[in-house]
Amino acid sequence: MESDVELLARLRDGDEQAFVILVGRYQGSLLRVARTFVPSDAVAEEVVQDTWMGVVRGVDRFEGRSSFKTWLFRILVNRARTSGVREHRHLPLDPTEPAVSPDRFDGTGAWAEPLTPWESDVDDRLVAESWGPALRTAIDGLPERQRDVVLLRDVQRLPSEDVCEVLGITEGNQRVLLHRGRSRLRTVLESELQTRGR
Amino acid sequence: MVLLRRREDLVCQQVVELVSDYLEDALPRSERKRFERHLRACPNCTAYLEQMRVTIATAGRLTTEDLSPEAREEFTELFRSWRADGPDGPD
Numbered sequence: 036m037e038s039d040v041e042l043l044a045r046l047r048d049g050d051e052q053a054f055v056i057l058v059g060r061y062q063g064s065l066l067r068v069a070r071t072f073v074p075s076d077a078v079a080e081e082v083v084q085d086t087w088m089g090v091v092r093g094v095d096r097f098e099g100r101s102s103f104k105t106w107l108f109r110i111l112v113n114r115a116r117t118s119g120v121r122e123h124r125h126l127p128l129d130p131t132e133p134a135v136s137p138d139r140f141d142g143t144g145a146w147a148e149p150l151t152p153w154e155s156d157v158d159d160r161l162v163a164e165s166w167g168p169a170l171r172t173a174i175d176g177l178p179e180r181q182r183d184v185v186l187l188r189d190v191q192r193l194p195s196e197d198v199c200e201v202l203g204i205t206e207g208n209q210r211v212l213l214h215r216g217r218s219r220l221r222t223v224l225e226s227e228l229q230t231r232g233r
Numbered sequence: 234m235v236l237l238r239r240r241e242d243l244v245c246q247q248v249v250e251l252v253s254d255y256l257e258d259a260l261p262r263s264e265r266k267r268f269e270r271h272l273r274a275c276p277n278c279t280a281y282l283e284q285m286r287v288t289i290a291t292a293g294r295l296t297t298e299d300l301s302p303e304a305r306e307e308f309t310e311l312f313r314s315w316r317a318d319g320p321d322g323p324d
Contacts, residue, residue, distance in 0.1 A: 059300045091315040134249040144244030146277040154283040189292040214253035221288045
């Protein structure tokens with residue numbers, strides 16, 4: 036697979052193929068993140084299209100100080116903010132959202148029942164691929180702020196300081212959102228496994 | 234003595250709340266030690282930590298969805314028009 040940097044070099048030379056590959060690579064995540072900031076799918080699509088225009092027109096000015104991904108999502112969030120934004124970046128976090136349902140623990144805070152191990156099954160590459168769609172659905176179902184952080188940090192693998200910068204949240208908030216998002220995803224994978232049997 | 238131990242040692246329900254900070258390397262040293270001490274004695278939390286690692290790794294492997302042929306066509310057209318406008322073209 037060609038790296039973003041290679042594709043960008045081709046893009047600078049006007050290679051439309053390279054552009055379409057980049058769009059394919061990031062379109063889904065861009066739309067999902069955009070949707071957090073704007074009131075409808077239609078507006079999200081406009082914002083994302085606008086973002087790609089910013090990429091094509093600004094590619095000569097991109098200096099590579101940050102990764103392409105960070106630059107791309109930064110453009111997205113800037114455009115989204117200026118086009119009819121829902122301002123909710125500073126809402127306090129719900130203080131009570133346990134990573135694991137309290138009824139899984141006994142009175143002392145220890146696991147009431149041993150955990151059913153499934154992690155070695157999922158680590159198998161083939162199994163992981165078949166789980167992709169379930170996880171994708173689960174990510175889409177996360178509360179939007181958790182979803183954005185999980186998308187940028189775990190799916191796109193941006194460094195945490197870039198995630199904070201792009202989303203305009205503090206390091207502490209980011210970690211809480213990430214923790215809750217990941218915890219929910221783990222729960223989904225766990226119940227998925229129990230449904231499918233082993 | 235018993236009270237002291239209780240304050241010192243993490244219970245499973247606390248451990249699951251610290252897993253992300255642990256994986257992000259955001260725990261203070263002393264907390265990290267308590268966390269690891271608990272793990273050494275607790276197969277369930279060890280499995281839990283591994284499940285979180287696997288969950289994160291699976292998310293990182295999500296393949297990008299393919300663009301529809303229509304979308305490819307549309308973006309190719311857009312690209313041409315944006316390029317034609319030049320880098321500082323009309324917005």
